[in-house]
Amino acid sequence: MDAFTTLTAIAAPLPMANVDTDKIIPARFLKTIKRTGLGANLFDTLRYEADGRERPDFVLNQEPYRRAQILIAYENFGCGSSREHAPWALLDFGIRCVIAPDFADIFHNNTFKNGILPIRLPRELCDLLMQDARLGDNARLTVDLAAQVVVRPNGAKVHFEIDPFRKHLLLNGLDDIGQTLQHAAKIDSYEARQRQEKSWQPGIAI
Amino acid sequence: MPQDKPRTLFDKVWDSHVVERLPDGTCVLYIDRHLVHEVTSPQAFDGLRTAGRRVRRPEATLAVVDHNIPTSDRSQGIAEEESRIQVETLESNVAAFGVPYFPVLDPRQGIVHIVGPEQGVSLPGMTIVCGDSHTSTHGALGALAFGIGTSEVEHVLATQTLLQKPAKNMLVRVDGTLPPGCSAKDIVLAIIGRIGTAGGNGHVIEFGGETIRALDMAGRMTVCNMAIEAGARAGLIAPDETTFAYIDGRPFAPHGAAFDAAVAHWRTLPSDADAVYDRVVTLDAAEIAPMVTWGTSPEAVLPITGTVPNPADEPDEARRAQLQRMVEYMGLIPGQKLTELVVDVVFVGSCTNGRIEDIRVVAQLVQGRRVAPGVRAMVVPGSGLVKQQAEAEGLDRILRDAGFEWREAGCSMCLGMNPDKLTPGQRCASTSNRNFEGRQGPGGRTHLLSPAMAAAAAVTGHLTDVRELV
Numbered sequence: 008m009d010a011f012t013t014l015t016a017i018a019a020p021l022p023m024a025n026v027d028t029d030k031i032i033p034a035r036f037l038k039t040i041k042r043t044g045l046g047a048n049l050f051d052t053l054r055y056e057a058d059g060r061e062r063p064d065f066v067l068n069q070e071p072y073r074r075a076q077i078l079i080a081y082e083n084f085g086c087g088s089s090r091e092h093a094p095w096a097l098l099d100f101g102i103r104c105v106i107a108p109d110f111a112d113i114f115h116n117n118t119f120k121n122g123i124l125p126i127r128l129p130r131e132l133c134d135l136l137m138q139d140a141r142l143g144d145n146a147r148l149t150v151d152l153a154a155q156v157v158v159r160p161n162g163a164k165v166h167f168e169i170d171p172f173r174k175h176l177l178l179n180g181l182d183d184i185g186q187t188l189q190h191a192a193k194i195d196s197y198e199a200r201q202r203q204e205k206s207w208q209p210g211i212a213i
Numbered sequence: 214m215p216q217d218k219p220r221t222l223f224d225k226v227w228d229s230h231v232v233e234r235l236p237d238g239t240c241v242l243y244i245d246r247h248l249v250h251e252v253t254s255p256q257a258f259d260g261l262r263t264a265g266r267r268v269r270r271p272e273a274t275l276a277v278v279d280h281n282i283p284t285s286d287r288s289q290g291i292a293e294e295e296s297r298i299q300v301e302t303l304e305s306n307v308a309a310f311g312v313p314y315f316p317v318l319d320p321r322q323g324i325v326h327i328v329g330p331e332q333g334v335s336l337p338g339m340t341i342v343c344g345d346s347h348t349s350t351h352g353a354l355g356a357l358a359f360g361i362g363t364s365e366v367e368h369v370l371a372t373q374t375l376l377q378k379p380a381k382n383m384l385v386r387v388d389g390t391l392p393p394g395c396s397a398k399d400i401v402l403a404i405i406g407r408i409g410t411a412g413g414n415g416h417v418i419e420f421g422g423e424t425i426r427a428l429d430m431a432g433r434m435t436v437c438n439m440a441i442e443a444g445a446r447a448g449l450i451a452p453d454e455t456t457f458a459y460i461d462g463r464p465f466a467p468h469g470a471a472f473d474a475a476v477a478h479w480r481t482l483p484s485d486a487d488a489v490y491d492r493v494v495t496l497d498a499a500e501i502a503p504m505v506t507w508g509t510s511p512e513a514v515l516p517i518t519g520t521v522p523n524p525a526d527e528p529d530e531a532r533r534a535q536l537q538r539m540v541e542y543m544g545l546i547p548g549q550k551l552t553e554l555v556v557d558v559v560f561v562g563s564c565t566n567g568r569i570e571d572i573r574v575v576a577q578l579v580q581g582r583r584v585a586p587g588v589r590a591m592v593v594p595g596s597g598l599v600k601q602q603a604e605a606e607g608l609d610r611i612l613r614d615a616g617f618e619w620r621e622a623g624c625s626m627c628l629g630m631n632p633d634k635l636t637p638g639q640r641c642a643s644t645s646n647r648n649f650e651g652r653q654g655p656g657g658r659t660h661l662l663s664p665a666m667a668a669a670a671a672v673t674g675h676l677t678d679v680r681e682l683v
């Protein structure tokens with residue numbers, strides 16, 4: 008996973024609430040056995056006509072938002088399925104940061120595992136950033152994870168909260184499995200205890 | 214550990230699975246059961262391979278194929294190439310890593326959330342995960358069960374644990390007698406209508422109250438299945454005699470003395486009487502009516518007697534735009550009666566309502582009636598064993614005679630990854646759980662409802678108040 012430190016990039020406005028995972032990447036694109044290549048179908052039904060032509064009114068089909076690396080949206084972003092194809096599609100398109108008032112839990116988890124930073128900010132601040140994101144070539148935000156601030160085009164700073172453990176993993180590009188395996192001895196002894204205490208709990212053998 | 218203060222069911226299951234608590238409150242949480250399917254696992258197995266890791270506990274893992282597979286004759290294999298590759302990839306992964314697996318032609322194959330409880334793989338007090346959001350279904354047994362992404366699938370395969378922070382506790386209490394024509398599906402749709410699709414964010418919802426207690430296991434699974442549509446991390450129902458009777462004798466459940474020992478433990482799980490919840494919502498069952506969704510979010514739900522809302526009545530601008538989009542996408546006219554909506558397709562199945570109890574309800578209603586002209590109606594059993602059971606009871610005959618298609622087990626038109634899809638503009642009465650844009654096929658229009666309501670729509674050809682038919 009790539010570390011996330013600071014990012015200065017175009018922010019795209021997506022003023023929709025409840026952007027579900029089927030919107031981010033419809034089920035018919037989940038047949039891949041890879042993590043890459045999904046960016047072409049990010050927001051597929053919003054982005055393309057049935058015949059495959061781009062819809063000119065969709066923000067990511069417009070300049071400079073084709074190069075956006077930050078997305079500003081409204082409540083409950085990423086609701087629906089657990090498909091990690093949603094963050095994979097965002098990442099493959101180039102999105103490294105999503106800012107919204109809140110996120111669905113599983114999607115929120117999944118973003119961190121892929122080096123994408125989800126930032127929760129109150130609706131009023133999302134509204135301000137949404138205005139910034141409408142500035143076209145000037146819609147540039149800087150996200151500084153170490154300092155926990157978003158710097159607006161006018162230089163004003165917006166502070167955000169983030170879980171310290173997740174911040175640490177993201178800043179250093181650490182993967183969770185490596186972290187957990189540091190506790191391998193504890194897992195072993197937990198399992199040994201369970202085998203005694205819950206000896207009635209069978210394993211699955213076919 | 215806070216043993217002295219009263220605890221909820223969630224607290225108890227959580228506490229007993231904490232392997233290690235990190236300084237910031239993140240826990241290394243032990244996972245008892247890991248269910249795996251073909252769509253969200255290939256990249257996880259790949260990750261293991263790249264890192265030279267093995268599956269830590271294959272005997273705590275069970276794999277099935279469900280999302281991609283055709284539900285017509287399968288003896289000739291899968292025609293669609295990408296689906297076939299995904300299934301073959303799972304088969305080579307389970308073989309290489311020694312993971313127990315029900316292949317497509319095994320009668321025990323089916324939708325992962327139907328198979329787990331049916332086989333006794335999912336048990337009370339366990340932590341259960343799967344790379345699928347509707348893992349919340351298994352909470353009906355009193356297990357802490359939740360969906361995870363593919364990176365977490367890899368994490369569980371490698372370590373049998375997850376890094377998680379505890380959720381908040383929410384209690385949804387439903388009391389009173391459910392009116393005729395209503396079922397578990399109507400209860401959960403009414404709950405989502407009340408609290409919204411983000412209402413449960415950050416919480417685990419425990420469903421309690423006398424109406425929930427009175428549900429059979431199939432109904433409880435329907436309710437917990439849709440906890441995720443309310444945004445909850447998981448749904449939970451305290452295990453009781455109904456639960457124990459359901460589990461007794463299932464293939465992978467404990468048997469004999471071990472079963473008794475298990476039940477003794479399971480009896481300690483229900484929330485303490487004075488346990489405190491972060492949020493409590495109460496519903497009166499008597500006020501629930503047969504429900505149907507009209508829009509493209511499960512919270513856009515109304516009693517069948519309702520009319521299509523007018524977006525112009527909504528004061529909030531963003532919300533108004535969203536309602537407007539729903540009305541347009543769904544091809545509706547504000548003020549229109551929901552019972553006027555003509556359906557093209559009726560889909561009975563999915564992990565929400567693909568159990569034998571659901572199929573019985575449909576068969577009973579359509580017996581001696583015919584599917585309305587021009588309607589394509591299908592029943593897709595949740596597992597091969599559900600299918601066998603239905604055939605043993607003669608339900609397939611009743612359904613076929615009425616004009617239903619009777620298919621093989623799988624996810625099917627719940628998400629249209631296999632050939633069962635809506636075409637653009639088609640309107641579907643569906644017993645599944647998601648009505649998002651394009652969920653059942655690009656341009657398709659989904660109305661979520663109960664099996665009884667689906668049966669009623671099938672025979673009349675439009676959304677119908679099932680109470681008029683019984």
Ligand code: SF4
Binds near residue numbers: 279326563564
């Ligand atoms: S039936 Fe539908 S909701 Fe259930 S696991 Fe399959 S695709 Fe997901």
